[in-house]
Amino acid sequence: MIEPIEPSPRVKAIQRGALTMLLISGAISTIDRAALALANPLIRxxxxxxISEMGFLLSAFLWAYALSQLPVGVLIDRFGPRWLLTCGLVIWSSAQGxxxxxxxxxxxxxARVILGVGEAPQFPTAARVVRDWFAARHRGGATGVFMCASYLGTGLAAPLLTALMLNFGWRDMFIIMGVLGLLVALLWGVFYKDPAQVPLxxxxxxxxQSGEVTTRSQRAVAPISGKQWRGLFKSPTTVGLIVGFFGMTYVNWLFNSWLPGYLQMERHMSIARVGWAAAIPYTFAVAGALSAGYLVDLLAKRGMSLTNSRKVPACAFLxxxxxxxxxAALVPSNTVxxxxxxxxxxxxxxxSTIAWSAISVLSPAICTGSLGALQNFGGYVGGALAPIVTGLIVQQTGSFVPALFVGAGLCLLAACSYLFLVRGPITVVEKDAIATLQTT
Structure with missing residues (x-):
């Protein structure tokens, strides 16, 4: 049996540095997008x-973020994560300021639209970094680290932004966060290096490259072409990833945007109780991101294929x-x-963590950013719809129960999408085309 190749001390240092900076930038991106919601009463x-104008402002970010995924993936694959995330950090931090x-x-x-455009490269870039610097058997754990950044940011947002507002006012809160993001942009631009910039x-x-089956075209360094990008849409796997992430993100944003309202209006909990009760699910969310990443690596290590080590647990979790x-919709007990x-x-x-981990093993090497961005586009269309649809349902019915049933139905749709459409890695073959899927 051939022993797997382990990363050198230099590669390990690059991995640790990249994940640390992705964790910090991901947390800042989540804090920045939450700032408007937390400062809502003072700003109004x-x-x-x-209230309707504030609703418009809250949704402006999500639509800009979702639509920006389409071009940003191609840009990541053409110019690399170093400059795309640097530019993204500068743009969104300037917009925050x-x-x-x-x-x-x-x-x-x-400003919120520019914020959405600037934040668009964050997670597709992270997926590309994991693809670039981690062997396939190590990508799940690395994905779990950068994925938990959004929930870490959610947990930090309330105390940090509240402290800034109370001490400096809401205007200076935005400016301070903008300056902080610019400092992180400087760190990423100076210290992160794409593989082509390091004499490996x-x-x-x-x-x-260990653990992957690649063609000569995939090993080439030529940037993705328009024909290859369009060819991604011919793959059932691409459709499955987009539809699956739509369902996942819809439910995530249902809770992100309406959890306090659900606990107050449906469960009749006091504001004081809602404060600590709402924090509990976010703690579990961070644990979910970290544990799922290591789970897929463990399954792959135990002999499950890279495809099934993502597909099977994703379906089970969904x-x-x-x-x-x-x-949650039906039980009378608040505790339950x-x-x-x-x-x-x-x-x-x-x-969601498994979905991002799947990008790094199902996509061709030159299309990782593009496929990740397409998946994120589908997800954030769902994320943008969730607050609106949930609000309309609750307004019409006076209850969160039908809204939660819609969320459950979309979870089931996501599971079916993974089960029936995600069939294996997409491979790039000669003559600039996308090949028939290879199931593994």
């Missing part, structure tokens, strides 16, 4: 905004999440409901 009071100087709805909307040994190259969302929501968020984050 100072600028004289209506701009929010401290706005005087009306239109100016705020423009043959053994280091072999480690990075089916369990479906059941838990139904339980919070436990069910916590379990659902654990499963939802685990499934």
């Amino acid at each position: 009071h100072d600028l004289g905004l209506s 701009m929010c401290g100087f706005v005087n009306g709805t239109l100016q705020f909307a423009i 040994s043959d053994r280091e190259h072999a480690y990075r 089916l369990l999440e479906t059941a838990l969302v139904v339980v 409901a919070i436990a069910a929501v916590s379990g659902a968020m654990f499963c939802g984050t685990a499934a």
Whole structure:
């Protein structure tokens, strides 16, 4: 039996540095997008905004973020993670700082749209970095680390932003966060290096490519072509990843945007109880991201194929999440409901982590950023719809139960999408075309 190649000390240092910076930048991106929601009452009071205008502002980011995924993936694959994430950090941090100087709805909307555009490279870039620097058998754990950044940021957002608002005001809160993001942009641009910028040994190259079946075209360094990008849409795997992430992200954002409202309105909990009760599910979400990443690596190590080590646990987590969302909708006990929501968020984050881990093993090497961005586009269309659809359902029915049933149905759709459509890795063959899928 051939012993697997281990990363050299230099590669390990690059891996640790890259994941640390991705964790920090991912947490900042989540904090920045949450700033408007947390400062909502003060901003509406100072600028004289209506509730409907605030709703428009809150959704502006999500639509800009979703639509920006389409071009940003190609840009990552053409120019590499170093410069794309540096540019993204500069753009979104500048937009965050701009929010401290706005005087009306239109100016705020423009700043939030720019924020969405700037944040678009964050997670597709992270998927490409993991593909570039980690062997296939190590990519699950690495994905879990960068995925938990969003929930780490969610946990930090309330205390950090509240402290900044109380001490400096909401305008300076935006400016301070913008400056912090620019500092992280400087760190990433200076210290992160794409593989082509590092003189790697043959053994280091072999480690990075170990566990993959590649064609000569995939090993080439030529950037992705338009024909190859369009060819991704011919693959059932691409469709399965997009539809699956749509369902996952819809339910994640249902809870991200409406969990406090659900606990107050449906469960009749006091504001004081909601404060600590809502924190419990987010703790489980972080645990879901970390544990799922290591689970897929363990399954692959035990002999399961790279495809099935992602597909099987993703389906299992999504089916369990479906059941838990139904339980949260129907049980009379608040304690059981919070436990069910916590379990659902654990499963939802685990499934999302596995989805990003799947990108690094199912995509051709030159299409990793593009496939990740397409998946994220589908997800954030669901994420943008979740707050709106849930609000309309609750307004019309006076209950969160039908809204939770919709979420459970989309979890089931995501599970079916993975089960029937995600069949194996997409391979790039000669003559600039996308080949028939190879199941593994």
